[in-house]
Amino acid sequence: MGLYIILMGVQGAGKGVQAGFISETYTIPHVSTGDLFRAMKTREDDLAQRVQAIMAAGKLVDDDTTNEVVADRLAQEDAQNGVILDGYPRNQQQAAFLEKYLAEKGEQVNAVLLLNLDLYTAFKRAFGRVTAPNGDSYNYYYKRDNVDFSVEKDPSGDYPPRMIAKLNGETLKRRGDDADAMAVVKRIDTYLELTQPLLEYYGEKGIVHEVDAAQDIAVVSEAIQQVIDGVR
Numbered sequence: 001m002g003l004y005i006i007l008m009g010v011q012g013a014g015k016g017v018q019a020g021f022i023s024e025t026y027t028i029p030h031v032s033t034g035d036l037f038r039a040m041k042t043r044e045d046d047l048a049q050r051v052q053a054i055m056a057a058g059k060l061v062d063d064d065t066t067n068e069v070v071a072d073r074l075a076q077e078d079a080q081n082g083v084i085l086d087g088y089p090r091n092q093q094q095a096a097f098l099e100k101y102l103a104e105k106g107e108q109v110n111a112v113l114l115l116n117l118d119l120y121t122a123f124k125r126a127f128g129r130v131t132a133p134n135g136d137s138y139n140y141y142y143k144r145d146n147v148d149f150s151v152e153k154d155p156s157g158d159y160p161p162r163m164i165a166k167l168n169g170e171t172l173k174r175r176g177d178d179a180d181a182m183a184v185v186k187r188i189d190t191y192l193e194l195t196q197p198l199l200e201y202y203g204e205k206g207i208v209h210e211v212d213a214a215q216d217i218a219v220v221s222e223a224i225q226q227v228i229d230g231v232r
């Protein structure tokens with residue numbers, strides 16, 4: 001039997017970091033639909049172009065496209081012992097698709113981990129986030145370390161200020177959909193509207209496990225490990 005874990009939580013709850021921890025600890029790949037879609041950035045085909053426009057607006061990619069991309073990923077060799085799903089499923093149609101897909105393989109979702117975080121913190125974690133080329137993440141509000149943060153105001157005052165982050169002279173990267181406050185709010189709203197009902201769906205199956213995501217990363221990881229060891 002494989003290990004199929006779903007990570008849920010609002011943007012900024014630390015899904016990416018904890019998915020990395022689970023992936024290493026249980027040697028199953030981290031499958032993030034956001035990452036899969038972002039990887040299409042260099043592609044120029046119709047599907048990739050459509051996905052990019054949708055993401056830039058902070059909207060969700062349609063279910064058929066999303067399910068197809070996930071099914072392709074789950075069919076790959078390295079995913080045969082299970083996966084840690086991050087950002088998927090995001091609604092009931094996707095959950096139903098996943099359930100059917102796994103049932104055909106004689107598998108099922110073992111646990112849904114809900115990373116709980118208040119929405120104000122969630123906003124700041126996404127809006128303030130920047131990433132170094134080696135993948136290290138920093139935050140304007142929470143984790144400055146040696147990063148030189150500055151804010152450049154628009155001279156006319158008509159446009160939002162620009163946040164610039166430099167580490168050792170190198171400019172750190174801020175995701176376009178993190179830098180756009182309206183897109184961040186939209187993602188939080190979409191999460192509340194679509195994803196919360198999913199919790200009821202999985203709640204009825206008795207597989208939802210809540211973890212307080214406002215704690216330190218290591219403490220959250222430990223809580224997650226306890227849950228997974230308990231369902232394995």
Ligand code: AMP
Nearest residue numbers: 033034055058059060061066087088090
């Ligand atoms: P994320 O990195 O999970 O925040 O995803 C970034 C963007 O990718 C989202 O705002 C959506 O546009 C798209 N996306 C990621 N996962 C899904 C999904 N399961 N269903 C639809 N769209 C998705």
